[in-house]
Amino acid sequence: MAYLDHAATTPMLDEALESYVATAREVGNASSLHASGRRARRRVEESRERVAAALGARPSEVIFTGGGTESDNLAVKGIFWARRAADTGRRRVISSAVEHHAVLDAVGWLDRHEGAEVGWLPVDGAGRLHPDALRTELAEHGDQAALVTAMWANNEVGTVQRISELAAVAAEYGVPFHTDAIQAVGQVPVDFAASGVAALTVTGHKLGGPVGVGALLLGRDVPAVPLLHGGGQERDVRSGTLDAAGIVAFAVAVETTVKGQQEYAAGLAALRDDLVRRVRQAVPEVVFNGDPTDRLPGNAHFSFPGCEGDALLLLLDAQGIACSTGSACSAGVAQPSHVLLAMGADDDRARSSLRFSLGHTSTTADVDALIAALPGAVERARRAAAPRTPR
Amino acid sequence: MRVLAAMSGGVDSAVAAARAVQAGHDVTGVHLALARNPQTYRTGARGCCTLEDSRDARRAADVLGIPFYVWDMADRFHADVVDDFVAEYAAGRTPNPCLRCNEKIKFAAVLDRAVALGFDAVVTGHHARLGPDGLLRRSVDAAKDQSYVLAVLTREQLDRSIFPLGDSTKAQVRQEAAERGLAVADKPDSHDICFIADGDTRGFLAQRLGETPGDVVDASTGAVVGQHAGAYAYTVGQRRGLHLDRPAPDGRPRYVLSITPKTNTVTVGPAEALEVATVRATRPVWTGGPRPDGPFECEVQLRAHGVVVPATVTVAGDTLHADLRHPVRGVAAGQAIVAYHPDPAGDIVLASATITD
Ligand SMILES: Cc1ncc(COP(=O)(O)O)c(C=O)c1O
Numbered sequence: 001m002a003y004l005d006h007a008a009t010t011p012m013l014d015e016a017l018e019s020y021v022a023t024a025r026e027v028g029n030a031s032s033l034h035a036s037g038r039r040a041r042r043r044v045e046e047s048r049e050r051v052a053a054a055l056g057a058r059p060s061e062v063i064f065t066g067g068g069t070e071s072d073n074l075a076v077k078g079i080f081w082a083r084r085a086a087d088t089g090r091r092r093v094i095s096s097a098v099e100h101h102a103v104l105d106a107v108g109w110l111d112r113h114e115g116a117e118v119g120w121l122p123v124d125g126a127g128r129l130h131p132d133a134l135r136t137e138l139a140e141h142g143d144q145a146a147l148v149t150a151m152w153a154n155n156e157v158g159t160v161q162r163i164s165e166l167a168a169v170a171a172e173y174g175v176p177f178h179t180d181a182i183q184a185v186g187q188v189p190v191d192f193a194a195s196g197v198a199a200l201t202v203t204g205h206k207l208g209g210p211v212g213v214g215a216l217l218l219g220r221d222v223p224a225v226p227l228l229h230g231g232g233q234e235r236d237v238r239s240g241t242l243d244a245a246g247i248v249a250f251a252v253a254v255e256t257t258v259k260g261q262q263e264y265a266a267g268l269a270a271l272r273d274d275l276v277r278r279v280r281q282a283v284p285e286v287v288f289n290g291d292p293t294d295r296l297p298g299n300a301h302f303s304f305p306g307c308e309g310d311a312l313l314l315l316l317d318a319q320g321i322a323c324s325t326g327s328a329c330s331a332g333v334a335q336p337s338h339v340l341l342a343m344g345a346d347d348d349r350a351r352s353s354l355r356f357s358l359g360h361t362s363t364t365a366d367v368d369a370l371i372a373a374l375p376g377a378v379e380r381a382r383r384a385a386a387p388r389t390p391r
Numbered sequence: 392m393r394v395l396a397a398m399s400g401g402v403d404s405a406v407a408a409a410r411a412v413q414a415g416h417d418v419t420g421v422h423l424a425l426a427r428n429p430q431t432y433r434t435g436a437r438g439c440c441t442l443e444d445s446r447d448a449r450r451a452a453d454v455l456g457i458p459f460y461v462w463d464m465a466d467r468f469h470a471d472v473v474d475d476f477v478a479e480y481a482a483g484r485t486p487n488p489c490l491r492c493n494e495k496i497k498f499a500a501v502l503d504r505a506v507a508l509g510f511d512a513v514v515t516g517h518h519a520r521l522g523p524d525g526l527l528r529r530s531v532d533a534a535k536d537q538s539y540v541l542a543v544l545t546r547e548q549l550d551r552s553i554f555p556l557g558d559s560t561k562a563q564v565r566q567e568a569a570e571r572g573l574a575v576a577d578k579p580d581s582h583d584i585c586f587i588a589d590g591d592t593r594g595f596l597a598q599r600l601g602e603t604p605g606d607v608v609d610a611s612t613g614a615v616v617g618q619h620a621g622a623y624a625y626t627v628g629q630r631r632g633l634h635l636d637r638p639a640p641d642g643r644p645r646y647v648l649s650i651t652p653k654t655n656t657v658t659v660g661p662a663e664a665l666e667v668a669t670v671r672a673t674r675p676v677w678t679g680g681p682r683p684d685g686p687f688e689c690e691v692q693l694r695a696h697g698v699v700v701p702a703t704v705t706v707a708g709d710t711l712h713a714d715l716r717h718p719v720r721g722v723a724a725g726q727a728i729v730a731y732h733p734d735p736a737g738d739i740v741l742a743s744a745t746i747t748d
Contacts, residue, residue, distance in 0.1 A: 311508060314419070314460055333424045333463040384507035 001320045002369040006206075006298055006359025007155055007183060008324055013208035013253055013360070020210060020249035030242040031231060040244045047251030051215060054258040055202070056191035063216045063234045064247050068182045068203030070227070071216040072102035074238065075178040075199045076149055078224030080110055083146040083176070085225070092144040094119040094137055094175075096129050097342035098154055103180055104338070107149070121150065126291040127159035127343050134169045142173040150177070152184035152200075156326040156339040156355060157290030158299025160188055167196040176222050182206055182214075186257030187265055187296045198222045202254065204246070208360060209253030213246035257360075264360070269297035272358055275367045276300050279356075282375050289340065289353060298358040301326070303340075303349045307381035310334050312354055315377035321370055326355040392511040393417045394553060397497055398452060398459070400444030402568045402575045403516030403556060405451035409571055410555035411514045412455050418514070420452035420459040423501065425468040426586065451573050462504070464496055471495035473586050477599050480623040483650035484725025487695060488584055490540040498548040512551045516564075517541055520557030520737045521549060527678055528737030532560040539695050542729040542743035543676055557737070593624045593632075605655035609639060610648050610664055622650050625657050628665055628721025635659070646720075666718035670702075672711045672728045672744035679732060679741035682706060689730040689741055691715070693722050704730055704742075711744045724748055 012020075028040030045059070052059040065071045076093070083090045095107045097120050110116035119137045123129055129150055138145060148170045153160045163179050170177040176198035184190050186207040192200050199222060203214035218224060218237065230239030257264070279302060280286060287303040304312060309325035316323060326337055336350035345353075356370065394416045396408035411418045422445050445461060452459035472491050479486035502513050518530035519538040527549060530536040544552065556564055561580075568576035587595045600623050607617035617635040619625065629647040639645050645659040670693065675682075686705040691713050692698070701716040713728060726746050731738040 310460070310462075311504075314458070315508060317458055318419070333461055333465075380508055384504050 002322065002366040003361070004321060004323045004356040004358065004366060004370060006362070007296075007355065007357035009205045009211065010208060010359040011361055012210060012249070013256055015256060016209050016249040016253040019252045020245050023248045024245035026244075028244065030244055031233065040242070043244050043248050044242050047247045050251040050255045051202075052217075054255045055185070055200070055217060056193045056195075057200075057217045058220070060235075061192070061217050061219060063218050063238050064242060064250075065214050065216055065234075065238055066240075066243075067205070067212050067214040068100075068180070068201055069102040070238075071201040071203065071214050072100070072180055073106045074216050074224060074227050075201060075218070076103060076106040076147070077110060077114075077227060078237065079147045079176055079178065079199065079222065080114070080116060081225035082223035084114075086223070089144055090146045091115055092117045092119055092141050093146055094121065094134070094141075094148040096121045096123060096150045098123050098127055098156075098159075098339045099149070099151055100155055100180060100182070103149055103151065116146070117144070119145075123159075123342055125344050127154055127157045127289075127339065128291060128294070129161050129166060131162070131165045131169050134166055135172075138169065138173040138175065142175065145173065145175040147198075148175055148177045150179060152179045152181035152190065153188065153296050154290070154339060155183045156337055157301045157343070158183075158296040158357075159291040160184065160294045160296060162294075163197065164195045167198075171196055176219075183296055183299075185254065186261055187268070187298060189261065190258075192217045199224075204250040204253055207253050207257045209250040210246050213243060213250040215250070265297040268358055268362070271362060271364065271367065272297055272300050274364070275356060275358070275370065278367060278371045279374065282371055283378050287349065289343070289345075296357075298362075300356045300358075301353065302356075303345070303353045304378055304381070305349070305352060306385060307352050307378055308385050309351055309353050311381040311384050312377055315380055316370075316373055319369075319373040319377070321373055323370075324355045324357070325353065393419070393509060394512045394514050395501070395505040395510045396420045396457070396514040397501060397516075398422050398448035399516070399581075400441075400447035400451075400575065400578075401516065401581060402565055402573070402578050403518070403561075404448070405455075405516070405573045405575050406564045406568050406571070407514055407516035407553075407555045408451065408457065409455055409567075409573070411553065412457060414555070416514075418455070418457045419510070420448065420455070420457050421501070421505075422448040422459070422461045423464045423468075423496070424461050425464055425472075425496075427465045427469060447575050447578070451575060454571070454573055462501065464500060467500045468492070468496055468586075471500075476584075476586075477596065479725050480596050481600055481652065482725075483622060483652040485626045485723035486725045487540065487727060488586070489695070490543055490727055493540055494543045498544050498552060502548065502551055506551065512553050514553040514555060516556055517554050518556055518561070519554050521552060521554045525549065527740040528557065528734065529731070530557050531737070535561045538731075538738075538740050539692055539727065539729050542678065542740045543727065544678065545676055546678055549678060596623050597621060603655055605657070607633065607635065607657045607659055609645070610658050610660035612640065616645075616659065619657050622652060622655050622657050625650055627723040633657075633659060662720065665720040667720070667722045668715050668718040670713045670715065670722055670728055670746055671748050672713070672746045673709055675706065675709070675711045675742045675744035677742050679730075679739050682742075687741075689732055690738065692729045692731065693719060693746065694726050697721075699731070702730075710747075711742070722746060 028036035030041040030044045048059045048062045167177040178199040179197050180201045182203050185202045198219045200217040205211040228239050289301040340350035398404045398420045476488050517537045518535040520528040529538045603621045606615045609616045625647045648660045649658045690699045691702045702713045705712045729743045730741040
């Protein structure tokens, strides 16, 4: 079995798993006043410090959440609500056309139910956002802007944005900037303070931690209305008993991957480049998507002309190769990727794409397996897509 | 064999897939997404088309440990089944959408794609027998038999089809599902037309075809006895909902005898006027053997779950002519006539054709 879908989720690191199990054996609610509670609280607070240190934030800026989707929703809705409450004229959300659905749909919901206006920033053919486009948008709508949200690195095509440049433009207009850095942390350098963003989303299961734990790094001066009301944990922005075991394991994973990021990224990029070269050799007509240089080291994304990504996925799956069409599912029905469409691809090209994403357990053998299966799968998929004579 | 199991989310297709696995096939499950907007099609009882059905199908596939995918056939389904359904009614005929779906989607678009992707056959949960002799026969469960809506399949289509349920009754299938731990064991049977969410066929057609008021004419007197809002809303044999202005002179109930789109009239008459002793049909498909040269004796069925009558069938060119041993009521153009050869091991499908008059 060749697992080439690390961008969907990656195996837990041993050290994260061990720390999870060890902490999960201990009883204690971090809000309790007795010894068990104190022990749990200590684990959580130590983890907060580790996450903060690894990502260039202050501990008080780390809000633990139930994962990336929650962090994105908290940032987008929470900051929108807080900014609108302070100034009813601020109801514009500025976002990019290539966001993950956790941001895209939160923005869409504000548009439909909360009277938000949305300014969608375009991307170029490589999926890049341009600071000038943001500047133009803010020059026109700066005094109505509630927030800007743009991802650090794209989960489908792997394009890495120049986030600090974008954040600097937002700062000129005094508009808080949120970034979904889920795919970026551990693969490229991410420093919260240095980037100048107001809020940053990170999740555990993309970097060797558990599923269902993540954080929103939220600047002290950035107001956010909570999504979850209750016991007042996490600065009153996110209530709920803290998941000490999950948080500990998450912190271990963040610390470990960030510490080893540079060396890890170099190795991963080398393997990825090998994969890209060999895929091109095996299927010369492939189209490589995304930015050739500013991209995640573990991401390779292709369109296979004349094929449906769905069919390729099925055929590769049957050969033990796991990859992704990267497209959103509604009722399990593949829609053409909004990311590729935003990059200017037509429907056919968008539907013909596959993402191969590498991670910490990837080896050359995985690439070998892919290359062995791919040409046959492409030929089959092409036949399946060819129009047939009507009966 | 590498086989593709079409899984609707109902109990039949789940057990069919399970039996294919047990028979040693390499099985992949596929759910067909047929609705353009999955929420709009019937929810609950109906065995296809809804999000819930898709999840039920996936759950069954997971229990069986087979790969599972959703194939988007919504456009094809719309063009070949839904639009065809509307056009047939508009032309004064009474279509059978399940038959059309088998002919154009399940055993055509899906089968073609499956073959192109390297599968050898498609497995479905239809209640019909298809043995090593290649003959299509009625299910052992006469009440659930679906050979009528499968008879339209050609030899090539049947050669790549597997119906594992034909030797079982529905009760046995349900029991087996429960024994195998398939949660769909108690799911209600599907009825009605899956793409008409509320079961209101008339409303569905009215929305698409608009109101086209016309006369309801009594066949015996030629008098206009009522008005209709669209002739497409009527089916031959229908008695309810005629909204006649006055009772017929003979005081007896009136039935729809025919629909004439050209003049937009619905003709009604007494029950015995519905009786038909000869049926003509077009575009026959022969699956029970070579196309016969001369007239032959058989049994014919003229609608899904309809009565079966002995008949003498003659073929001429692209038309088929059936002389029924005794007259039957409510024969509608657009439905299929299916000819069977009675057989103790399950009546054998000889041919299927579309009734013209
Ligand atoms: C860019 C991005 N944002 C958000 C998410 C959602 O995160 P989670 O699965 O932790 O809810 C993902 C991954 O699924 C992602 O890749």
